[in-house]
Amino acid sequence: MVRVRRSLWQEPRPADAPPVGRADWLLVGAFAVAALAEGALRPDLAWRPLVTVLALALAPALLWRRDHPLPAALVGWGVAGLLSVLQLTAHTDDLGLLSMMVVLVLLYSLARWGSGREVVAGSAFVAVVVALGMYAAAADWADALGGVALLLLVVALAAVFRYRADLWHRQQREIRNQERVALARELHDIVAHHVSAIAVQAQAGGVVAGVQPEKAAEVLAAIESEASRTLAEMRSMVRVLREEEAVAYTPQRGVTDLPALARADGTPTVEVAVDGSSTRLAPPVDAAVYRLAQESLTNALRHARGATRIRIDVRRERDAVRLRVIDDGRTEPGPVPEPGFGLLGMTERAQLLGGSLIAGPGRAGGWVVEAVLPVETPA
Structure with a gap:
């Protein structure tokens, strides 16, 4: 158990977080429209302007959720915690909007894209906010268990997708390593073949130079041509071996x-x-x-x-x-x-x-x- 906790604490952030795209802006727009509509039309909502403004503060966090998963989760769940505190101090009904369920997306992003330290710290903060919200809403055991199960389901889903992505990247690295081993063998074959040919030409040149000096120039030209081809193929192969990603090179x-x-x-x-x-x-x-x-x-x-x-x-x-x-x-x-x-x-x-x-x-x-x-x- 100690090893598991230490491993989670040292887990780095995934390196393949996609940038903000059209789907993210659509999500923010849909959330903003839903929050404004609910804030304007819900009849039993107390402190309507304040609650609506606080809910809209979640919109930027939805755009940060992959690049800055911990701050985004702290902002989103911090707003939920603030509403629970206001509900306790004002002795009023539930102040949250249904559209604020979007904080589950922030929890998912924290578990999917955060580092181990961020996941641990953010999860502890979320647990405190959830406990506070249940206390403020005087939730019974059934509601409490249902809420906890929903949160665990979101975290588990994020962990599954994170593990699958990590496994895919490991497989890709293994494939690249295998390709590089094969390329290293190809490099050995290329060098051995051409150097042997150069050695044979040089030996022939030594014999010819004493008998037919005029042919020595032809031998030297052949050696130069062979050496040039060797260098060209070596440079092409070494360039491939140095690249992290696939590069264009001549077919085998x-x-x-x-x-x-x-x-x-x-x-x-x-x-x-x-x-x-x-x-x-x-x-x-x-x-x-x-x-x-x-x-x-x-x-x-x-x-x-x-x-x-x-x-x-x-x-x-x-x-x-x-x-x-x-x-x-x-x-x-x-x-x-x-x-x-x-x-x-x-x-x-x-x-x-x-x-x-x-x-x-x-x-x-x-x-x-x-x-x-x-x-x-x-x-």
């Missing part, structure tokens, strides 16, 4: 972008074969196939010893798409080494989509990465 690459990975003017050469029916995939699967192929190509460029040829093959097999990345590099005899973090991340990416991924030495030598993913993402 997919199977149709795989042919751009092909390379015939280098060692090793990269061949890409894509089955036409493999281009109609669910967006998450489409992006995953591209990233798995890109990561596998990066690993082959980095680790395949003496490789002269790397082949990327994507084909549709009924309700699944199969990706194979094969190189002809030399494999060391002995046990297969433990998979690194890159391969573990690739396996996890495939499993999250309901697929599988295996990697290991090929029967004819080299290294093979094979992933099988469902065409549609699991529900």
